[in-house]
Amino acid sequence: MEVDGEDGRTQNQLRPLACSHNILYRAHGSASWSLRTRTLRKQTGQIDNLLKSHLMRMRPWLNGNKEALEFKFLHVWEWFRYSGLPVRVQLLEEEYEMILKRTLQSICLLTINPNTTTSIIIQVINDDGALLSCAINAACVALVDAGIPTEHLAVAICCCVAKSGCKMKAFAYLAFLNCVHSVLPEGSSSVQGEPIEHGIVTSVTNDIMSEDNYFYSLERGRAASVRVVRVSQEELATALN
Amino acid sequence: MGLPNASGDLSTEVEVDAFRRLFPLRLYEKHLLESIRPDARPLGRARETTIALGAVASANGSALAKIGSTTMLAAIKMEVMTPSLETPDEGCIAIDFHMPPICSPIVRPGRPDEAAPVVAKQLSDTILSSGMINLKELSLVSGKAAWMAYLDIYCLDVDGALFDTALLSVVAAFSYLEIPVPVVSLNDDGKIVLSEEQGLSDREPVNKEKRKINLSSIPFSLTCVLHKNYILADPTAEEESIMDTIVTVVLDSSSQLVSLHKPGGTVLAYTSAIQDCIALTRQRVKELQKILEEAISGMEVD
Numbered sequence: 001m002e003v004d005g006e007d008g009r010t011q012n013q014l015r016p017l018a019c020s021h022n023i024l025y026r027a028h029g030s031a032s033w034s035l036r037t038r039t040l041r042k043q044t045g046q047i048d049n050l051l052k053s054h055l056m057r058m059r060p061w062l063n064g065n066k067e068a069l070e071f072k073f074l075h076v077w078e079w080f081r082y083s084g085l086p087v088r089v090q091l092l093e094e095e096y097e098m099i100l101k102r103t104l105q106s107i108c109l110l111t112i113n114p115n116t117t118t119s120i121i122i123q124v125i126n127d128d129g130a131l132l133s134c135a136i137n138a139a140c141v142a143l144v145d146a147g148i149p150t151e152h153l154a155v156a157i158c159c160c161v162a163k164s165g166c167k168m169k170a171f172a173y174l175a176f177l178n179c180v181h182s183v184l185p186e187g188s189s190s191v192q193g194e195p196i197e198h199g200i201v202t203s204v205t206n207d208i209m210s211e212d213n214y215f216y217s218l219e220r221g222r223a224a225s226v227r228v229v230r231v232s233q234e235e236l237a238t239a240l241n
Numbered sequence: 242m243g244l245p246n247a248s249g250d251l252s253t254e255v256e257v258d259a260f261r262r263l264f265p266l267r268l269y270e271k272h273l274l275e276s277i278r279p280d281a282r283p284l285g286r287a288r289e290t291t292i293a294l295g296a297v298a299s300a301n302g303s304a305l306a307k308i309g310s311t312t313m314l315a316a317i318k319m320e321v322m323t324p325s326l327e328t329p330d331e332g333c334i335a336i337d338f339h340m341p342p343i344c345s346p347i348v349r350p351g352r353p354d355e356a357a358p359v360v361a362k363q364l365s366d367t368i369l370s371s372g373m374i375n376l377k378e379l380s381l382v383s384g385k386a387a388w389m390a391y392l393d394i395y396c397l398d399v400d401g402a403l404f405d406t407a408l409l410s411v412v413a414a415f416s417y418l419e420i421p422v423p424v425v426s427l428n429d430d431g432k433i434v435l436s437e438e439q440g441l442s443d444r445e446p447v448n449k450e451k452r453k454i455n456l457s458s459i460p461f462s463l464t465c466v467l468h469k470n471y472i473l474a475d476p477t478a479e480e481e482s483i484m485d486t487i488v489t490v491v492l493d494s495s496s497q498l499v500s501l502h503k504p505g506g507t508v509l510a511y512t513s514a515i516q517d518c519i520a521l522t523r524q525r526v527k528e529l530q531k532i533l534e535e536a537i538s539g540m541e542v543d
Contacts, residue, residue: 090358091358091361091362091365092362094355094358094359094362095358095359095362095363098355098358098359098504099504099505101505102485102504102505102506103504103505104505105505106485106505106506106507172501175505177509198511198512199509199510199511200503200509200510200511200515201503201505201506201509202503202504202505203501203502203503203510204501204502204503204504205498205500205501205502206366206370206500207370207499208370208371208372208493208497208498208499209497209498210497210498211496211497211498211519213498214498214501215512215515218512
């Protein structure tokens with residue numbers, strides 16, 4: 001079913017991705033991740049979904065032998081959108097903080113620097129959907145920019161299930177592993193017959209969808225994440241040069 | 242204390258409780274090899290679940306749900322208010338989730354637990370998106386008066402699977418909810434004034450028609466913990482703290498996936514693991530439906 005989105009995209013098209021790193025001077029590492037939405041009808045301006053993420057290292061913070069990861073998610077409170085219900089934005093912020101923390105905790109090597117806290121702050125510049133996936137991608141690039149050793153990286157994507165007429169019914173945020181194996185010439189290792197990139201690190205769904213739709217969006221998400229990985233790899237490659 | 246030998250069999254030299262505190266993961270792995278947990282539960286079975294309806298007499302609807310030791314109390318109070326301009330013929334539900342310090346030694350007054358806002362948001366998303374309650378049923382006079390349901394959920398004891406118990410208590414409270422009958426009249430200013438008849442007449446028996454709300458497609462959930470190749474259903478707090486990969490699946494009675502929540506964690510979920518979790522949830526939905534129906538029919542007999 002070829003559904004044309006409002007901005008003229010087909011089902012499998014992603015919005016143009018833009019990624020940049022080392023944009024903030026004071027932080028140990030920073031990155032910005034944006035998805036640009038083109039509006040065909042209104043020619044005035046462009047709506048972006050822009051996220052800046054920056055890292056600071058605080059020490060000392062007694063946390064046993066492990067390093068701690070601290071997250072702060074700052075949303076731009078658009079009053080006209082949320083129409084006087086700031087509580088929901090606060091809950092959203094805290095939920096996203098928890099999800100980001102758990103996603104990246106399993107990826108970072110936390111035993112390298114004991115007794116330190118790494119503070120990752122994500123500031124939303126503009127929200128136009130797919131917020132959580134943008135945040136995960138930005139945080140990963142910022143981690144690499146700061147030079148913090150990580151076991152793998154994560155790549156996140158947002159898939160939505162649409163009813164006919166392109167009205168969005170439900171959506172799912174999916175985060176997969178972006179690991180070294182994908183660049184090695186030997187190919188990736190497989191666990192239980194599925195390659196390691198197929199493992200879901202994080203999955204958060206909103207609204208009802210049928211099981212089949214969920215698994216279908218998993219497949220689509222995996223395919224799309226390959227493209228997202230390429231963008232971040234190109235960006236980080238320029239950093240090394 | 243001797244060093245663990247190659248087979249890690251320190252348990253012969255140390256008491257079980259001490260071993261459990263020192264090497265919790267190893268104790269669990271030893272049990273998982275036999276497909277059982279330290280509390281003798283098979284891996285796919287949930288703990289004993291009970292529902293007590295009408296726990297709070299002063300609320301319009303309430304329920305106390307227990308899964309194992311985890312206890313949640315949900316109470317609903319109805320109030321009339323003017324609906325918003327965008328939805329003039331819909332009522333509203335205000336959901337508030339509290340974790341008072343009584344529930345766990347980690348929660349202290351003034352320092353909210355980090356799990357509380359997450360469970361609160363998950364709950365409100367699930368309740369509103371599952372379509373369990375048709376908000377149009379809560380409307381009285383279109384554009385002028387509608388019911389606002391204040392739903393408060395109190396966590397009384399924390400022992401893992403918070404979201405499951407909370408959702409169960411909310412569903413039970415709504416199924417027990419009786420909407421009182423208001424008397425609507427215009428006062429001198431032309432504004433609508435409502436007085437809720439509590440039925441204080443002592444001549445006739447109180448036989449006002451208190452409405453029950455219609456629930457369609459009730460959501461039920463199951464939390465599982467993933468560890469290597471094992472899936473443990475309905476984890477206790479101890480299990481949740483040792484094995485950090487938690488998956489919560491919410492299905493409604495027509496087997497649609499309301500929510501699949503997996504916030505990170507060391508273990509990656511492959512398609513087979515997710516399908517197993519969904520299958521376990523489907524079984525659990527049947528169990529919970531039976532328990533809820535028994536509780537409701539038990540109340541109606543009185």
